[in-house]
Amino acid sequence: MNDKKILGFFENGKREKAFKELYKLYPRIERLILSKGGTKQDASDVFQEALLILNRNIEKSNFKLTSTFYTYLFSVSRFIWKDEQRRNIQQKSIESIEDSSIENQVKEEKKYQLAEMAFSELGERCKQLLTLFYHQKLSFKMIADRMQFSSDRVAKNQKYKCLAKAKANFKAIQS
């Protein structure tokens, strides 16, 4: 499948299909990480992180795919792995991708990784509630129905409590 079709999946909200197609590139990324001393688990984690960064950039309104998905994921994966290994990036660019751009993207993502950790420490219902609100963008009424809160106002109130807890977790992780 060509990159245009995969991009089309992203644009039409069919992320899972896009990710499934992109996983066809995984064996090559895995070889890269293994060749750099990583394990298969490392490769899996790195590739997942690269997909998260790719997704974030695709969602930005000014995103333009200037290389192939493979080149992009290769560069991001390589950078993530080196960052993981040495926490000190000195490598220069590969192919048409500029490392400074990659570096910024990976660094930006670090902040969100911590936020994700804070989120993952919440109880299941809090996680569900915040996901429905912030990711699926459901109204409080819909959330109340789906989660069986007795009213949208209850859902709203619970959301703030969950958010406050996530925020406290976030502060604790950052400190």
Next chain:
Amino acid sequence: MFSKSESKLQSNPILIQKIMNTFIQDIELINKYIEGTLSELEKQDVIHRLATDLEFKTLYQDQLSLIEGVKRAAIRKEIGQAKRKYKFQKITNIIGLTLLTIAIVSIVIFAFSKKQPTESKTLIEIHEVVKAEPILEEKEVVIETDSVKTTTNIFTEEINTEAIPYAEPEEEWRDVFDHSKKQPQSYKFKAEDGIEFTANEGTKVIIELNSFIQENTRKVVTGEVKIKIREFYTLPDIIKANLSTKSYDNLLETGGMLFIEAFSNDQKCILAEDKEIVIKFPFKREKEGMKLFTATKVIDTMNWNLNKQEPIITKIANEIDNEPFISAIEYTLSKDSIGSGIIIRPKDSRALVPFSKESYYTYFEGKTFSINFGKIPAKAKNGFSYTPRASIGAPNDQLKPGIYWDNVGETYYTVVEGNKVVSLNIGITPKIAKGDTTYIKRENPKPDLKKVTENDISNYVLRSANLGWINCDRFINSKKAKIKFKVKRGKNDNIKSKLIFKNYRSVLSGKKDGNLTSFNGVPIGEKVLILAIKKEEGKFYLAINETVTSNKTSDFQFEEVTLNLLNKKINDLKFEN
């Protein structure tokens, strides 16, 4: 969230509430700023605060990060699913390739061994293996047959997702069984908006925005959508629609059956992959174990497939587990005011606000939860919205220490201890007493359902990823032996029969079994009604016999009836439970 010390906050719950309110207001403002829904003036104000208020700026940055953190977790889940699918596809490809290789090798061996050629057969088999989609589990679809079948895989997740149309009754039976006479109710709405409606017989349906795709093109539906729904709750409706309540060889008790369809420009729509509709089935007396079933096939009868092993949820309070207690407001009232007054809370406030020294009442989410009825002050109607609904204790009763909840079982609490009235935030069970505030552990986590009115708690809430036939059912887990219950039918082929259970909302369809009509998988010793309708030379005959199921063969006791009388007799039937 809080910048003050915890100890100070604990001793000052009003301050906690104030900080919480500020937090909520700021978060709402930030969310709107992020979404771009603020007015230009509000936007400028936020920009100014971001530039000058360090605390607000930190809150904004943290909020941005947390939103992204939430999204990351959700996307990670999607990636995980994509990875699993990718791996599954890879494995099936390898298996397919391996089988193909084995097949080719086999063919070559056969060819060289000069034995009788069997290539064509082998090739067909190979082709099927390679082409086949992964099969989760082979499953038999049972449409009640003459023999008793034993099927154990009723809890399989594999379901028929196809919306099955109505089975049209045979021409000669349309006078009786033409359920098309029960016209569907239609509801129109914009796909982009979603809809919530209550159908004529009380079924509530909630459809989220952008839930549909075109069945043929798989394109997301925009613009007007028409929902058609038919409801089958009553025994006459179930009989006339020729429905039954059986899942393989297991008897079901119904909480209501529906047939739902969706159309956009007369084109059939289905639910998008990640969408579900919420259906609330009304009930008068709650029965445990209700689940969602979808029909697998409709010929003369239907088989219901358990859709998901999802527990039924009734409209009872929900709490977020282990959430910390956040805020409490305490008011100290005089003994006199407790005895004769009511507590008031304004609609948009979580605080318990004394309305005056003499008159108080508590407002909860559109319902007034009166601690002690007094005359509701006229002023309340201006400043506060209220609807008196339930009282705790009879008028003029002295309020006793304890914890109360409102009559829909929402987790609101008013705690009275001595001369103190404490109102707690919703959804939180206080576990311990803190500081000066007396919190009382809730003694009974659930509301007393006997006190709850039908309107307050009366729905089985289910979610379905499919339209078409939908049933809210539960299995009848009878310990009684199952038998094939038989009734003599004679030579007449033109008999329609139903077995109606007295103790359950269950209906089975009879099958011709030689000169008998048989009902399979029936618990022995059950009180039942046998209903049979015979058509002979243009005349109708009706038998409604009450009996107990046993191994003995029963008889139909037919009486000639007019079509009008036949319909009346069916319409008079009722479930007895």
